Amino acid sequence: MSYEWQAPKEGDVRSPCPALNAMANHGYLQLFEALQKVFNEDAILATFQVANCFTIYGKWFAGKISLEDLCQHGKLEHDASLCHVDTALGENWIVKKDLVDQLIASAIDGKIKPESLKNTFRARYLNSKENDPDFTFGTFQVQLAAGEYSLFLNIIGANTNKEVDAKVAEIFFHEERLADEWTRPNSSVSLPTIIKTNYEFSKIMNAEIKELN
């Protein structure tokens, strides 16, 4: 099997997750193995993620999850995403170029940093609050979004100082491709690392939400 990137073909299914789509576009499909191989997650983090999603989607008996399952709103999929519209406003798995541009414009010194994600989250939250009649963003959604930001900064940031080169981020979100300049984290990424950043983001996001309501 070749792991060259290939744009999805007519009829291929994709999800609202840029990381899973990037793995699918590169031809990796075994989730547990791919999370370790592609993103250098350690076995505990990969087990945690895979077990969590098999539970959330009730797929233990089926033994597999499709990218389409991940589009179900109210499970892992939530409102106020960085680069996807809310389910009530359109197709939640399609990447929106103007939203990618908004995210990339939040870069500081050419890098997407925690502050960039905080500012983009704020804009996305306000937009959903104004335009989405079904807008929901409670404690669970804060945890989910904070988890995504944490995975992004630690893994796509490749264990650097929780920052991602803006070009690498643009390619990841817009093309769902792992940029040539991107290097896999040189040591494995652990569950405690992800939880720590998740906790820091949850605090920041809860403070923002309080201010905006």
Ligand code: HEM
């Ligand atoms: C079992 C593994 C994973 C599952 C089941 C999963 C699932 C999802 C789902 C359903 C969403 C959509 C949430 C929304 O509505 O915005 C999402 C978004 C996201 N995921 Fe994943 N994901 C996984 C692994 C990863 C990894 C390893 C990374 C980073 C390397 C990652 C980064 C992201 C980011 C940054 C978003 C936010 C997209 C946006 O806000 O537009 N995910 N993921």
